[in-house]
Amino acid sequence: MSAVFTADNMIFMARGLGVTLVIALFTIFLSFIFGSMLGIARFINKGWFSRFAGIYVDCIRNIPLLLFIIGFRFTLPLPPMVSAITAMTVFTASMVAEIVRGGLYSIPKGQWEAAYSQGFSFVKTMAYIVLPQAVKKILKPLMGQFVSVLKDTSLCQVIAVKELMYSGMIVMGKFVTGTQVIIMYGFIALVYYVVNTVLLKASERITF
Amino acid sequence: MFALFKWEELFTDWKEFAAGFGVTVLVSLISLTAMLVLSVTAGVIRTSGSRIVKTFLLGFIDFFQNTPLVVQLFFMYNVLPRMGLMLSPFACGCLGLSLYTGAFGASIVESAINAVPQGQKEAAYSQGMNYIQTMFYIILPQAVKIALPPLTNQAVNLIKNSSLLEMIAGGDLMYHADSWASDTQYYGPSFVVTGLLYLALCLPLSKIAEHLQKKAAAV
Numbered sequence: 001m002s003a004v005f006t007a008d009n010m011i012f013m014a015r016g017l018g019v020t021l022v023i024a025l026f027t028i029f030l031s032f033i034f035g036s037m038l039g040i041a042r043f044i045n046k047g048w049f050s051r052f053a054g055i056y057v058d059c060i061r062n063i064p065l066l067l068f069i070i071g072f073r074f075t076l077p078l079p080p081m082v083s084a085i086t087a088m089t090v091f092t093a094s095m096v097a098e099i100v101r102g103g104l105y106s107i108p109k110g111q112w113e114a115a116y117s118q119g120f121s122f123v124k125t126m127a128y129i130v131l132p133q134a135v136k137k138i139l140k141p142l143m144g145q146f147v148s149v150l151k152d153t154s155l156c157q158v159i160a161v162k163e164l165m166y167s168g169m170i171v172m173g174k175f176v177t178g179t180q181v182i183i184m185y186g187f188i189a190l191v192y193y194v195v196n197t198v199l200l201k202a203s204e205r206i207t208f
Numbered sequence: 209m210f211a212l213f214k215w216e217e218l219f220t221d222w223k224e225f226a227a228g229f230g231v232t233v234l235v236s237l238i239s240l241t242a243m244l245v246l247s248v249t250a251g252v253i254r255t256s257g258s259r260i261v262k263t264f265l266l267g268f269i270d271f272f273q274n275t276p277l278v279v280q281l282f283f284m285y286n287v288l289p290r291m292g293l294m295l296s297p298f299a300c301g302c303l304g305l306s307l308y309t310g311a312f313g314a315s316i317v318e319s320a321i322n323a324v325p326q327g328q329k330e331a332a333y334s335q336g337m338n339y340i341q342t343m344f345y346i347i348l349p350q351a352v353k354i355a356l357p358p359l360t361n362q363a364v365n366l367i368k369n370s371s372l373l374e375m376i377a378g379g380d381l382m383y384h385a386d387s388w389a390s391d392t393q394y395y396g397p398s399f400v401v402t403g404l405l406y407l408a409l410c411l412p413l414s415k416i417a418e419h420l421q422k423k424a425a426a427v
Contacts, residue, residue, distance in 0.1 A: 062364065062410035063403045064371035066382055071399040074389070151276040158375060165278055178290035185283045189275045196274040 004183050009171050016167025017191060020153045023081070023163060027088040027153075028146050034089065035096025040126075042097060043104040053097065060094035066155055073159040084156040088149065095145050103138035104130065143203040147196045154192075164191060214394040218401060221388060228384030229405055235301050235380060236367045236409075242306035243366065244359075247313025252343065254318040265314075272311035277372055280304050285376040297378040301370065309366045313359060320355035321347060357424060360417035364410045371406070381405060 041053040068087035076083055107130050115125040157166035168188045175181050218225075254265055272280070284300040295303065324347050332342040371382035381402055389398035 058411065058414075059407060062368075062414055063406050064368040064382065066371045066374065067385075067399060067403055067406065070382075070386060071395070071403075074395040075399070147274065151274075154276040154278040155372070157278070165276070165282075169282075178287070181290065182287050185279065185287055189271075189279050189283075192276055192279065193271060193274045197270075200274075 003175070004180050004187070012171060013164065013167050013187075013191075016162055016164040017195075019081075019161065019167075020150070020163040021195075023085055023088065023153045023156060023161070024146075024150045026085045027092055027149050030085070030089040031092035031096050031149075032142075034093040036100050038093060038097035039100025039104070042101045057094045057097050060091060061098065063091075065091045065152055066158065069155055069159060080156075080159050080161050084153075084159060084161050088152065088156075092145065092149055095148075096142065099138055099141045099145060100134075102141070103134040106137050107133050139203065139206065143200060147199055150196055150199065151192065164188060214392075214397050217392060217394060218388075218397045224384050224388050225381065225401060225405070228379065228381035231298070231373075231379050232367070232370050232381040233409070235298065235305065235370050235373065235378070236363075238302045239305035239309065239366055239370070240363055242302065243310040243313055243362075246306060246310035247317050247359075248348075250310065250314035251317025251321060252348075254314065255321045256339070256343075269311045269314050272308055273315070277304060277308045277369055278375065280308060281372055281376055297373065297376045300376055301373040301378045301380070304372075305366055305369060308369070309362050312362050312365075316355050316358045316362065317351065320351040323354050324350045353424065357417050357420040360413060360420060364413050364417065367409050367413070368406070 038053040038057060041047075041050040042057065044050055065088065068091050069084060072078070072083045072087040072090075073080065076086070078086065111129055111133070112125060115129045120129065153163050154165040156163050157169070160166065162170075165188060168184055172181055172184050175184065250265055250269065254262055254269075257265070281300060281304045284295060284304055285297065288295060288300075328346055328350065329342055332346040337345070370380055373380040374382040374386055377383065385398045385402040389395045392398075
């Protein structure tokens with residue numbers, strides 16, 4: 001037990017957690033922006049950009065994230081962290097787009113018609129009437145997706161990004177007995193569990 | 209990436225990719241069956257078992273939902289042998305995938321059963337049906353309709369997640385693509401073909417899910 005939780009190990013793991021959080025935050029932020037754009041474009045369903053968004057979402061959503069992470073690392077000249085964030089953003093944007101589109105579709109037609117009858121333009125209807133209602137419906141699935149992003153950062157270990165899981169594996173390299181390894185795996189699982197639960201609980205408290 | 213000889217090389221080695229594709233399909237089918245059984249069982253218990261069992265089960269479901277599949281797979285692959293249980297990578301993959309996706313499936317089934325109106329249950333009881341009959345003849349057939357679209361999405365997730373077998377040398381499509389690519393250094397063609405193969409598996413399924421969702425929303 002004391003061999004597992006030494007100060008050195010913990011600092012090393014904390015650094016790993018930091019990398020995990022950095023990747024997750026960048027991915028969440030970027031994929032939220034791109035995903036919303038794609039989702040709104042798919043909802044409007046007019047013009048070349050919405051057609052592109054449809055194809056993009058259909059293709060990217062049905063290919064495993066691991067393929068993007070490995071593929072981008074080996075084919076694009078980017079540093080490991082950047083290529084990991086790019087791959088995860090490309091993938092997550094398509095998931096977010098579907099969630100946003102679903103939320104927009106769930107707003108009844110009557111809301112649009114009422115706003116138009118009051119002389120609102122399309123953009124104003126979107127900004128003042130539809131989006132504020134859609135945000136409430138989007139929030140829960142979106143948070144679920146962001147928890148997925150946090151879990152999926154563990155895939156970045158295949159391209160040797162030193163995130164939590166990879167740091168854990170490195171630390172495990174110097175353990176001798178099976179008990180130490182088991183404790184370490186339990187500890188890693190617990191850290192992911194706590195971070196995700198905190199994120200979920202925090203999102204439940206957001207009210208509009 | 210666009211050099212013709214790379215693609216020629218790839219198509220002469222097509223057996224490598226076909227073997228991987230077969231393993232991916234097999235793992236997905238086995239885990240899908242196990243996952244369905246698990247999630248229906250857990251979902252039914254969650255809506256009707258005793259309180260201690262329910263809380264215990266919720267703990268399990270929460271744990272499997274909120275920890276990465278990678279950690280679970282590595283645990284099964286690296287730690288279980290130290291406890292005297294040696295599983296092949298293939299078995300590890302099936303077990304991990306069905307437990308991980310089953311945890312999500314259980315929540316789906318649970319909320320679907322809860323979405324069936326209470327009156328249905330009372331009506332069945334008033335006709336003299338017992339609990340098991342009510343569940344099988346009245347509640348579950350209605351819950352299936354509600355649960356089917358999200359469960360189909362979970363099936364797509366399961367197929368995509370089966371690519372994680374690569375990390376424990378499970379011999380699936382991703383593993384073969386990666387090893388072929390690092391043998392030949394032809395990364396581009398290998399990953400494009402792999403992506404298309406996964407697309408061929410998952411795109412029909414997610415289109416079906418979309419269709420089911422639309423049908424459910426229209427009723």
